Amino acid sequence: MTPSAPPAIPAPSRTGTVPFRGHETWFRVTGDPDALRPDASQAPLVVLHGGPGVAHDYTLAMTALAGDGRAVVHYDQLGCGRSTHLPDADPDFWTVDLFVEELRTVVDHLGIGDRFHLLGQSWGGMLGSEVLLADPHGIASLSICDSPASMPLWLEAAGTLRSRLPEEVQATLLRHEEAGTTDSAEYAAAMQVFYDRHVCRVVPNPPEVTASFAQLEADPTVYHTMNGPSEFHVIGSLKDWSVVDRLPGIAVPTLVVSGAHDEAMPLVWEPFVQRIPDARSHVFAESSHMPHVEEPEWFTAIVGAFLREND
Known part of the structure; x- marks a missing residue:
């Protein structure tokens, strides 16, 4: 896919850090800081990035959602980007509950915990559903972008898409996974074939990605x-994660979006639409896993209209 001229990413109007469990969570605000006031006409939007552990930069095209006067908040989840890194932390430290608590700490620090929209991309959508189920207080709407309702479903979809790769690419991936050499340059090159098809079809990737x-x-x-x-x-701690059976407990308006070429195939996100009482969906025809990058104008239009409807 040949990239068109990307929209300019505005400078933040505010940046800072939030103390969290003895560490620091970094955030940025796009738009008029007064739009964070409780009486603002449009509720602020908080963006949860993916990974886990992939810093917020690749979601910066979503700052376009501040174009109608809304404040848009990005932050780097603990362990990545400009927030505190903990390379020697106990694996038991990195839990869903940790990141649910961090989100609440950030919105309370910014004074928006009583009224905000929540948008999660990939892992961020998984986290967003967990945030709602833990405590829906103050959340006006949920946007789930390119996310699975369970990791077993994600792995099923990944297996399907992987089987469609060139045979030599499949063989390279399998050989290194069996040998435990997934840090090799050859594995990375084979992995990139999948990424160019199903993660971001704008090649070369934009600088923020x-x-x-x-x-x-x-x-x-x-x-x-x-x-x-x-x-x-x-093969990490999320490999058995699922929210499918708990989805009827989400009681806020929910928008589910994905790309037609997304690694998040319909089978992984359909449970959100089927089981959340007030949910709708939209598929971006020219996108894979990053419609906000691949079709930014359409993404801003679809998500922006949903947010305005639920202010």
Whole structure:
């Protein structure tokens, strides 16, 4: 896919850090800081990035959602990006509950905990559903972007897409996974074939996407611990995660989006639409796992209209 000129990413109006469990969580705000006031006409939007452990940069195209006067909050979850890195932390430290607590700490610090929209991309959508189920207080709506309702479903979809790769690519992936050499350059090159088809079809990737992948390579602690070495070789602590049976407990308006070429195939996100009482969906025809990058104008239009409807 040949990239069109990407929209300019505005400078933040505010940045800072939030104390969290003795560490620091970094955040940025796009738009008028007054839009964080409780009486603002449009509720702020908080963006949960994916991974786990892939810094917020690749979601910065979502700052376009501030174009109608809304404040948009990005933050780097603990362990990645500009937040505190903990490369030697006990694997038991990296839990879903940790990141649910962190989200609440961030919104309370910003004074928006009583009224905000929540958007999660990939792992962020998984986390968003867990946030709602833990405590729905203050959340006006939930947008789930390119996310699975369970990791077993994700692995089923990944197996299907992987089987469609060229045979020599499949053989390379399997050989290194069996040998435990997934850190090799050959494995990375084979993995990129999958990524170019099903993760981001804008090639070369925009700078903000490249920045997130670069920081992941520099410190993959969280990603390797919770996910595994790649999008389709999930052997981390999330490999059995599922929210499917708990979805009827989500009682806020929910938008579920994905790309037609997404690694998040319909089978992984359909439970959100089928089981959340007030849910709708949209598929972006020219996108894979990053419609906000691949079809930014359509993404902003679809998600922006949903947010305005639920302000």
